[in-house]
Every structure is written in structure tokens, then in C-alpha cells.
Amino acid sequence: MTASADSTSPDLALAGAIFDVQRCAFHDGPGLRTTVFLKGCPLRCAWCHNPESWSRIPPEAAPAFRERRATVGELMAIVRKDRHYYDASGGGLTLSGGEPARQPRFAAGLLRAARAEGIRTALDTCGCAPPSAFALLAPHVNLFLWDYKATDTAGAPSLHRELTGRDPGPLLDNFRRLYAGGADILLRCPLIPTINDTPAHLEAIAGFARDYPRLAGIEIIPYHAGGLSKYDRLGLPRPALKTRQPDERTKARWLEFFQARNLPGITLA
Numbered sequence: 273m274t275a276s277a278d279s280t281s282p283d284l285a286l287a288g289a290i291f292d293v294q295r296c297a298f299h300d301g302p303g304l305r306t307t308v309f310l311k312g313c314p315l316r317c318a319w320c321h322n323p324e325s326w327s328r329i330p331p332e333a334a335p336a337f338r339e340r341r342a343t344v345g346e347l348m349a350i351v352r353k354d355r356h357y358y359d360a361s362g363g364g365l366t367l368s369g370g371e372p373a374r375q376p377r378f379a380a381g382l383l384r385a386a387r388a389e390g391i392r393t394a395l396d397t398c399g400c401a402p403p404s405a406f407a408l409l410a411p412h413v414n415l416f417l418w419d420y421k422a423t424d425t426a427g428a429p430s431l432h433r434e435l436t437g438r439d440p441g442p443l444l445d446n447f448r449r450l451y452a453g454g455a456d457i458l459l460r461c462p463l464i465p466t467i468n469d470t471p472a473h474l475e476a477i478a479g480f481a482r483d484y485p486r487l488a489g490i491e492i493i494p495y496h497a498g499g500l501s502k503y504d505r506l507g508l509p510r511p512a513l514k515t516r517q518p519d520e521r522t523k524a525r526w527l528e529f530f531q532a533r534n535l536p537g538i539t540l541a
């Protein structure tokens with residue numbers, strides 16, 4: 273995925289639906305970044321911290337949670353303000369959501385505009401979009417931040433479907449296709465105590481490290497309960513997860529699992 277793919281003129285009038293822009297973000301890829309949050313998500317993760325990304329927000333919700341339209345040109349006027357931070361820190365533009373690949377033309381247009389100005393790009397994705405969307409996006413993405421959320425056990429009901437609302441197969445197919453095509457991918461694995469930190473899931477994460485040695489890394493993202501108040505402000509019921517934030521012992525146990533398999537490249541975010 274090289275910068276030369278972005279040589280044509282970007283369409284600055286291209287518009288899409290967003291719900292937030294955050295400058296100086298440092299959890300959304302390398303360095304300091306500007307993160308644009310695109311509206312809409314086909315998943316309903318049981319621990320979602322961004323329910324305002326879902327398409328159906330009650331009309332009585334606070335204005336801050338409502339969808340708004342923005343053009344590539346308007347967003348680039350914000351993104352380029354911090355380019356000296358990107359240059360100094362190895363950062364850039366991240367598209368997140370929601371699921372940015374559900375607005376592929378707009379997302380690709382914004383990524384392409386950033387790359388045309390020499391700004392590196394990342395796409396934070398759950399992988400739930402048609403293969404054609406990823407084919408459109410891939411030439412404009414320096415780094416995919418790929419969420420891997422749950423692992424099914426043969427013969428048992430799908431845990432992935434139970435926790436996210438979707439079967440994992442098409443998402444994993446998209447991952448494999450992009451990896452085979454040479455994309456740089458950082459795997460990110462939210463771990464929620466007693467919910468998805470099953471031996472099968474930890475073993476599957478270890479399997480990614482073995483089977484995909486060209487991954488940019490694997491990050492374990494410990495569950496945190498921040499964002500629950502958003503549900504109250506949106507008038508939505510809070511997630512009925514029976515869990516807690518992982519304590520230090522739990523996090524150490526996760527890491528020991530990978531270290532015992534000689535996989536030190538799997539780290540805590």
C-alpha cells in the first residue's frame with residue numbers, strides 16, 4: 273500500500289455522515305492523530321463505547337450525539353492543522369466510528385485527500401463491510417486497525433454472534449483477503465473478563481501471531497467501563513454485561529498466556 277496510489281486529485285466536495293472529530297488522539301494508531309468518527313455500524317457489540325455511532329439515535333438525544341454531514345474539504349481543513357504534530361510523532365489521520373468502511377466512497381475520498389498532502393492514514397474497522405468496500409479503501413490506508421472480538425467454539429452457538437450481532441466468517445474473510453494483498457494490519461483485541469477472555473479466544477489470538485507474521489502487532493485492549501453514561505444520555509438501555517474492569521492480576525494472566533507460548537509481541541494497549 274504505497275503513497276503513489278493517491279496521485280489523482282481528491283474530490284473535496286464529497287460528503288459523508290460523521291458524529292465527531294477528535295484532535296490530538298493517541299489511542300487510534302501511531303503517534304498523535306486526528307480521528308474522524310463516521311456514522312453507522314452494522315454491529316451491536318455488547319460493550320460498545322460509541323453507541324452514538326449507531327444509525328438509530330432517539331430524536332430526543334442531545335445534539336452532540338446527532339449525525340452531521342461534512343465534506344472532505346471541511347474535514348481536511350481540520351486535519352491539516354496538526355500536521356506538524358503528525359510529522360514529529362509519526363501520527364496522521366484515523367477514520368473510526370462506527371464502521372467507516374460502511375461509507376466507502378466518502379472514507380476513501382478523505383483518506384486519499386490526506387495522503388495527497390503527505391499525511392499518513394489509518395482505518396479503524398471491525399471488518400464488517402462488503403469486500404468491494406475494502407478493495408476501494410485499501411490503496412489509501414497506511415495501517416488498518418483491525419478489531420478481533422470473539423472466537424466461536426465448534427459445535428457451540430456462535431459467541432461472536434451473541435456478543436456482536438454478526439457471524440465472524442465474512443469479517444475474517446475480509447481480514448485474510450487484505451493481509452494476502454499486502455496490507456499493513458494492527459490487530460486489536462478487546463478483552464472483557466468472563467465475557468470473551470475464553471481459552472479458545474486467547475488461543476485464537478495466539479494463532480493470529482503465528483499465522484500472520486507480517487502483522488504490525490497485536491494489542492490487547494482491556495475492557496473499561498467508560499462511556500456507559502452515553503447510554504443514559506441517549507435514552508438507550510445500558511449494556512447488560514455481567515463483568516468488571518480487569519484488575520492487574522487478570523491482565524498479567526492474559527499476558528502470561530501469550531508469553532508462555534513465546535509470543536512476546538502481543539502487548540497490552
Ligand code: SF4
Binds near residue numbers: 315325370371398
Ligand atoms: S464495532 Fe465498534 S462502534 Fe460498532 S458496535 Fe462494536 S464497538 Fe460499537
